[in-house]
Amino acid sequence: MSYAFYKIMHMVGLAFLLVGLGAVLMASYTGQMQNKKAKMLGFAAHGIGLLVMIVAGFGLAARLGVFAEFPKWMIAKMVIWVIMGIAISVMKRRPQWAFGSMLVIVGLVGTAAWLAISKPF
Numbered sequence: 001m002s003y004a005f006y007k008i009m010h011m012v013g014l015a016f017l018l019v020g021l022g023a024v025l026m027a028s029y030t031g032q033m034q035n036k037k038a039k040m041l042g043f044a045a046h047g048i049g050l051l052v053m054i055v056a057g058f059g060l061a062a063r064l065g066v067f068a069e070f071p072k073w074m075i076a077k078m079v080i081w082v083i084m085g086i087a088i089s090v091m092k093r094r095p096q097w098a099f100g101s102m103l104v105i106v107g108l109v110g111t112a113a114w115l116a117i118s119k120p121f
């Protein structure tokens, strides 16, 4: 698979992840967490997104030829990926943190993009 393929896959994964987080954030914020349909849509999109993103991230690293050296910026992105994974349970349990959670997620996406683009370390 080509670099372009993995790049698009990485972005599609990000779209799934953010749709999932947004759905759970809204369900929680509006007191709809007991709505099984809304909950399942959010959790499914979040899980698919995480999986697709990490596979594509490693695919990108392989195409860039940095998989073996595993640079620190990639480790930092993996930490962000883990935080994004945990974030959904925080959103579910803490509707009162909805606004802050949203800002943290947006900040993390920006940081992950910056890490990939400028590779600071």
Ligand code: HEM
Pocket: 010, 014, 053, 054, 056, 057, 058, 060, 061, 064, 074, 077, 078, 080, 081, 084, 108, 109, 110, 112, 113, 116, 117
């Ligand atoms: C949820 C967290 C993540 C977000 C929001 C994210 C976001 C992004 C974005 C926006 C880009 C495009 C940058 C560009 O235009 O060059 C990118 C590229 C990339 N990401 Fe991620 N990413 C995440 C997680 C990961 C993980 C876990 C890995 C490694 C396993 C990874 C590896 C890469 C690589 C290798 C590139 C390509 C860099 C390049 O083309 O020079 N990302 N990511």
